[in-house]
Amino acid sequence: MDEKVAAKSDQGTIASPRRSPSQQRSRERVERMLAAASALIAEQGSDAMRMGEVAEKAGVSIGSLYQFFPDKRAIVWALAERYTAESQACISAALKDVSDAEGLKQAFSELLDIYYGLFLAEPVIRDVWSGTQADKALRGLELADSRANAEFLVAVLKRLRPDADPVELETTALLVWQMGEAAVRLAISVDREEGDRLVEAYKRMALRELLRAE
Amino acid sequence: MDEKVAAKSDQGTIASPRRSPSQQRSRERVERMLAAASALIAEQGSDAMRMGEVAEKAGVSIGSLYQFFPDKRAIVWALAERYTAESQACISAALKDVSDAEGLKQAFSELLDIYYGLFLAEPVIRDVWSGTQADKALRGLELADSRANAEFLVAVLKRLRPDADPVELETTALLVWQMGEAAVRLAISVDREEGDRLVEAYKRMALRELLRAE
DNA sequence: CTAAAATATGAGTAATCCTCATGTTTGCAA
DNA sequence: TTGCAAACATGAGGATTACTCATATTTTAG
Numbered sequence: 001m002d003e004k005v006a007a008k009s010d011q012g013t014i015a016s017p018r019r020s021p022s023q024q025r026s027r028e029r030v031e032r033m034l035a036a037a038s039a040l041i042a043e044q045g046s047d048a049m050r051m052g053e054v055a056e057k058a059g060v061s062i063g064s065l066y067q068f069f070p071d072k073r074a075i076v077w078a079l080a081e082r083y084t085a086e087s088q089a090c091i092s093a094a095l096k097d098v099s100d101a102e103g104l105k106q107a108f109s110e111l112l113d114i115y116y117g118l119f120l121a122e123p124v125i126r127d128v129w130s131g132t133q134a135d136k137a138l139r140g141l142e143l144a145d146s147r148a149n150a151e152f153l154v155a156v157l158k159r160l161r162p163d164a165d166p167v168e169l170e171t172t173a174l175l176v177w178q179m180g181e182a183a184v185r186l187a188i189s190v191d192r193e194e195g196d197r198l199v200e201a202y203k204r205m206a207l208r209e210l211l212r213a214e
Numbered sequence: 215m216d217e218k219v220a221a222k223s224d225q226g227t228i229a230s231p232r233r234s235p236s237q238q239r240s241r242e243r244v245e246r247m248l249a250a251a252s253a254l255i256a257e258q259g260s261d262a263m264r265m266g267e268v269a270e271k272a273g274v275s276i277g278s279l280y281q282f283f284p285d286k287r288a289i290v291w292a293l294a295e296r297y298t299a300e301s302q303a304c305i306s307a308a309l310k311d312v313s314d315a316e317g318l319k320q321a322f323s324e325l326l327d328i329y330y331g332l333f334l335a336e337p338v339i340r341d342v343w344s345g346t347q348a349d350k351a352l353r354g355l356e357l358a359d360s361r362a363n364a365e366f367l368v369a370v371l372k373r374l375r376p377d378a379d380p381v382e383l384e385t386t387a388l389l390v391w392q393m394g395e396a397a398v399r400l401a402i403s404v405d406r407e408e409g410d411r412l413v414e415a416y417k418r419m420a421l422r423e424l425l426r427a428e
Numbered sequence: 429c430t431a432a433a434a435t436a437t438g439a440g441t442a443a444t445c446c447t448c449a450t451g452t453t454t455g456c457a458a
Numbered sequence: 459t460t461g462c463a464a465a466c467a468t469g470a471g472g473a474t475t476a477c478t479c480a481t482a483t484t485t486t487a488g
Binding site for chain 1: 293305327359
């Protein structure tokens with residue numbers, strides 16, 4: 001029983017596919033499974049995706065699903081890998097030939113627009129790529145919390161830069177705060193030395209932004 | 215059946231507590247439940263937390279758990295609210311009396327250290343506050359993906375600033391990239407207008423950092 | 429044509445969230 | 459003190475769902 005529990009909650013390991021589709025027929029079926037999963041994730045998020053629904057939507061049996069995907073996460077994983085590969089190609093292409101400041105400005109700006117547009121248009125990517133199946137209510141709490149915290153920063157900024165556009169100050173504060181949370185999350189997921197460097201680098205960046213004169 | 219499913223996957227709503235503990239005894243028991251949940255989340259993450267384990271560890275029955283928490287998420291939620299309130303008080307206190315640039319520098323730096331330290335020391339907060347129950351493997355993929363993408367930026371930076379410290383460039387690139395993802399995630403969770411503003415603000419910030427001379 | 433490999437199936441198993449009927453304790457008015 | 463209503467406690471069992479496996483079918487290779 002202990003081993004079963006261990007295996008069940010062993011989230012740190014990637015289960016390898018039970019079998020790779022080698023025939024034409026099975027390749028097509030696997031594609032249908034992925035498409036079905038993608039659609040369901042888009043509708044309700046990967047957490048609410050049910051294996052039975054995926055099978056039904058793909059027109060295959062439950063068993064066939066498990067023929068090629070060892071478990072539910074493997075399907076999400078496969079989609080994630082697909083999008084990852086696509087995005088890397090895109091990023092690499094955009095930045096490959098940049099060789100001066102002006103080029104970087106342009107390429108970076110375009111890249112962000114593409115990335116942003118992708119997230120806006122594709123809920124699957126939002127779920128898979130943003131990597132959080134956290135439920136909406138919790139996300140809402142986080143956003144509210146971020147806003148509340150950013151307000152403290154806004155108050156400070158208004159004192160320091162009374163003539164600045166309030167809307168811009170709000171935007172700056174919220175962004176700086178959110179990026180800080182991202183920096184800390186990143187920092188705790190790498191080794192301590194790199195984490196410390198990242199936090200220090202973030203501090204410098206954030207302060208430059210916060211103290212920047214109009 | 216349809217209604218049941220709807221209720222089950224209705225992640226956007228916060229279920230209100232079935233009952234508030236009004237007697238001394240039940241208040242203590244609820245505390246024990248929260249403590250047990252907190253410990254289990256620290257061990258394995260909230261996703262792997264089992265209601266039966268929480269009850270056992272708290273020394274109460276399953277039924278008592280559901281007397282005060284409508285569902286599993288409500289426990290996580292309760293912990294999150296607790297930490298949120300604590301952190302807001304901390305942030306507010308740190309920033310309240312800041313009135314000049316030097317003060318902001320100090321306060322902000324200290325705040326970040328506290329925040330970072332909290333995440334390092336308290337795995338519960340990591341799970342609850344960082345708001346992602348996404349499994350470790352997926353998180354690992356994301357980090358690897360971020361690193362890979364940041365490498366493209368590093369290549370550009372090395373061309374633009376050949377004399378800069380490579381380690382610093384790596385740090386800058388990874389941070390800028392990660393913050394970009396955070397900015398986009400934030401942008402898609404607010405209305406379109408504010409989202410656009412946030413992305414544009416991020417672009418400006420990021421480019422200032424990337425193009426900054428040593 | 430035939431045997432082996434690949435693929436397909438879906439009823440069944442096990443894990444887990446949550447309910448509910450029933451029993452126990454507490455607060456309080458008479 | 460006593461009696462009673464409200465609050466609290468319990469855990470077996472219902473319901474859902476990820477996943478298995480014995481069995482059947484299709485494809486491929488020799």
